[in-house]
Amino acid sequence: MSHDPLANDPLANKKQAWSALFSEPMSELVKRYTASVGFDQRLWRADIDGSLAHAAMLQAQGIIGADDLAAIQRGMAQIVADIEAGRFEWKLELEDVHLNIEARLTTLVGDAGKRLHTGRSRNDQVATDVRLWLRGEIDKINLLLVDMQRALVDLAAQHTDTVMPGYTHMQVAQPVSFAHHLLAYVEMFSRDAERLQDVRKRTNQLPLGAAALAGTSYPLDREAVARALGFDGVCQNSLDAVSDRDFALEFSAFATISMVHVSRLAEEIVLWMSQNFGFIDLADRYCTGSSIMPQKRNPDVAELARGKSGRVVGHLMGLITLMKGQPLTYNKDNQEDKEPLFDTVDTLSDTLRIMAEMVGGISVKKEAMERAALKGYATATDLADYLVKKGLPFRDAHETVAHAVKIAIQRGVDLAELPLAELQTLNASITADVAEVLTLRGSLNARQVSGGTAPVQVRAQIERHRQRLAA
Ligand code: ARG
Numbered sequence: 001m002s003h004d005p006l007a008n009d010p011l012a013n014k015k016q017a018w019s020a021l022f023s024e025p026m027s028e029l030v031k032r033y034t035a036s037v038g039f040d041q042r043l044w045r046a047d048i049d050g051s052l053a054h055a056a057m058l059q060a061q062g063i064i065g066a067d068d069l070a071a072i073q074r075g076m077a078q079i080v081a082d083i084e085a086g087r088f089e090w091k092l093e094l095e096d097v098h099l100n101i102e103a104r105l106t107t108l109v110g111d112a113g114k115r116l117h118t119g120r121s122r123n124d125q126v127a128t129d130v131r132l133w134l135r136g137e138i139d140k141i142n143l144l145l146v147d148m149q150r151a152l153v154d155l156a157a158q159h160t161d162t163v164m165p166g167y168t169h170m171q172v173a174q175p176v177s178f179a180h181h182l183l184a185y186v187e188m189f190s191r192d193a194e195r196l197q198d199v200r201k202r203t204n205q206l207p208l209g210a211a212a213l214a215g216t217s218y219p220l221d222r223e224a225v226a227r228a229l230g231f232d233g234v235c236q237n238s239l240d241a242v243s244d245r246d247f248a249l250e251f252s253a254f255a256t257i258s259m260v261h262v263s264r265l266a267e268e269i270v271l272w273m274s275q276n277f278g279f280i281d282l283a284d285r286y287c288t289g290s291s292i293m294p295q296k297r298n299p300d301v302a303e304l305a306r307g308k309s310g311r312v313v314g315h316l317m318g319l320i321t322l323m324k325g326q327p328l329t330y331n332k333d334n335q336e337d338k339e340p341l342f343d344t345v346d347t348l349s350d351t352l353r354i355m356a357e358m359v360g361g362i363s364v365k366k367e368a369m370e371r372a373a374l375k376g377y378a379t380a381t382d383l384a385d386y387l388v389k390k391g392l393p394f395r396d397a398h399e400t401v402a403h404a405v406k407i408a409i410q411r412g413v414d415l416a417e418l419p420l421a422e423l424q425t426l427n428a429s430i431t432a433d434v435a436e437v438l439t440l441r442g443s444l445n446a447r448q449v450s451g452g453t454a455p456v457q458v459r460a461q462i463e464r465h466r467q468r469l470a471a
Contacts, residue, residue, distance in 0.1 A: 036335050037090050040097045042342060044083055046132035047097050048076050050125065053228040054208060055116055057221050064115045071112035075105045096335075097129075098122050119218035120211060123242040123330040127207035130337070132229060134251060137345045138200045144352040145193045145258075146469055149186050151359040153465045156182040160455040160462070163440045164279065164369035165378055172376025175440045178364060180453040183461055188261040190468070195254045203247040206231040210241035213329040243329040245319070248341050252316040255348045259309035262351055266306040269362075273299050278368045283361030301358055305351050312347055315340035373440050377405050377415055382443045383434070390429040400426050414438075 018026070026034075052073065059069040079101060082088040094100045099122075106113030156179035166176035206229065209215065209222035215238040222234045235241035272279035282299055290296035318340045326333055380401050387397035403426055408415050416438040423430045436442045448454045 031092060031095075034095065034332070035092050036096045036338065037092060037094065037100055039342065040126075040335075040338050041090050041100070043097050043126075043129045043133050043338075044101065045080075046129040046136075047101055047125070048080060049229065050128045050132060050208065051101070051116055052076055053225045054120055056228065057225050058115075058118060058218075060224065061219050061221055063118055063218055063220075064112070068112040068115050071109040072105065072116055075109035075113060078108055079104055096122070096126075098125055119216040119220050120208065121213075121242070123212050124207045124210040124238075126334075127210075127242055127244070128229075130341070131203050131205070131207070131231075131247060134203050134247065134341070134345075135200065135230075137349070138196055138203065138251070141345070141349060141352070142193060142196055144349060144356070145189050145196070148352050148356040148359075149189050149193075149465065150469055151356040152182045152186045152189070153462055153469065155359055155362060155364075156180075156186070156458070157462050159364060159366075160458045161441075162364060162366050162369060163373050163444060165373040165376060166453070172373070172378050174381055175373045175378045175443045176453040177444060177455060177458055178369060179455075179458045179462070183458065183465070185261065185265050186465055189258070190465075192254065192258040192261065195257065199247065199250045199254050201232065202250065204230075204232045206234045207241035207244075209234065210238035213239055213242050239329045243326070243331075243334075245323055245334060245337050248337050249316070249319050249323065252312075252319050252341065252344055255344045256309075256313050256316045259312040259348060259351065262355055263306045263309035265355065266302040269302040269358075270299050270306070273302075277372070279365055279372070281363045281365065282358065283363075286358045286361055301354055305355055308347050308351055312344050315344045370440065374414055377408065379415055379438045379440065379443045380405055382437050382446060383415060385446070386434055386437045387427060387429070390427075392427070392429075 055064065055069050055072045058064045059066060079088065088100075088104070090100055091103075094103050102113065102116060105116065159178040159182070160180075162178040163175050164178050164181060165172040166174050166181070206222060206226040208225050209220050226232075226234050235244070269280070269282070271277055273282060282297075282302075284297070286299070286301045287297040288300040290298065319337060322333055322336050383404060384394065384397040384401045387400060388394050392400070404415060404418065404423060407422065408418055411418075416435065420430070420432060420434070423434065437446070445454050448457060450457065
């Protein structure tokens with residue numbers, strides 16, 4: 001098989017015009033405007049895997065010969081080697097990753113390359129490629145979510161007895177353990193992981209066989225291709241198969257929610273590290289300095305993680321708007337799904353990785369946390385609960401404690417520092433055992449309800465998470 005490469009390249013005439021139908025070549029500007037190869041070459045491996053599975057099925061169904069399949073496999077192996085070695089020449093005039101690889105294949109192996117596209121269109125091809133590629137990224141992100149949860153659980157395990165103020169309205173509310181606070185984020189990231197598995201199910205369906213939009217007259221075995229590529233099933237309507245991008249929207253929504261969780265954690269890290277809180281310190285390798293203020297160590301990584309959530313939110317809006325109003329079936333609009341999707345994957349992956357590492361480098365200033373918890377009358381609810389146990393209706397107890405807090409504020413002391421006699425003037429049933437109730441640890445230990453901040457409960461949660469994450 002030796003031939004003039006151009007004669008064997010069905011797309012060579014594209015350098016002139018698309019096909020015999022066209023009387024003039026595409027303008028340079030249009031070429032650049034419509035080309036996607038600059039970014040979609042990232043899909044090359046999925047594109048080749050999809051083509052190899054399609055070709056093997058075509059051969060098994062007797063649509064192409066065994067020699068054609070062997071030639072396609074040989075050519076693709078060469079292309080993989082060239083791309084991996086950075087030797088592959090991506091051509092703008094060949095528009096996208098699909099046409100670039102197919103043209104190169106035909107140059108390498110001749111007619112067999114021209115047979116590959118039998119029963120297939122770039123419409124079902126690109127939908128397949130994006131799903132295959134995204135599935136791989138989903139599996140990697142799932143591991144990053146596990147790492148993130150493990151980092152938080154490991155830090156939490158050291159701090160089930162470290163007391164900090166719990167806040168509502170950013171005002172000191174009740175004491176909680178630092179471990180309990182961290183485990184709130186573990187819950188968020190574990191929900192993200194569940195959502196991601198749900199997205200994976202609908203991503204992992206095979207569009208190939210839909211061809212341009214209506215299906216194909218060749219006796220394709222779609223189930224065999226699905227099995228070969230590890231898909232869970234095949235898309236059941238050819239029109240939907242080529243036009244559906246729900247999986248990308250769902251992934252983007254998942255990523256947005258997860259970045260919002262990261263952003264909330266990042267914001268707390270920034271606050272906790274500020275001099276006004278002084279609750280934690282970050283390892284130097286996660287901080288940057290200032291070019292003018294020599295004293296500064298800034299939590300840039302956390303700030304960037306918070307900031308980068310903006311672009312992921314933006315991509316979700318972009319993708320949803322991209323799909324809105326598109327008539328069935330494939331429209332070139334869909335080419336615009338890739339850059340936001342790629343950037344979403346990259347941003348989320350990098351952010352999860354760096355935040356998990358950074359959490360591992362947090363050092364905790366227990367005394368500062370505890371001092372802050374002592375400031376805002378955080379045990380006032382405990383005093384009210386104490387009075388309820390003595391027989392007072394809760395609303396009356398609430399009012400009584402408000403008086404106690406007022407006195408404490410006037411004296412500039414904590415509730416625990418008010419003399420017993422003083423408390424007894426507010427309610428005679430208060431006795432010496434109130435002292436324990438008014439301490440931070442007494443307050444923590446009292447919250448034994450499941451899901452509460454008592455160290456026993458929190459330790460049980462840590463154990464549950466460890467088992468779940470080991471699986
Ligand atoms: N580059 C295109 C995309 O990303 C591939 C599909 C093009 N199909 C077509 N009929 N123009 O969507």
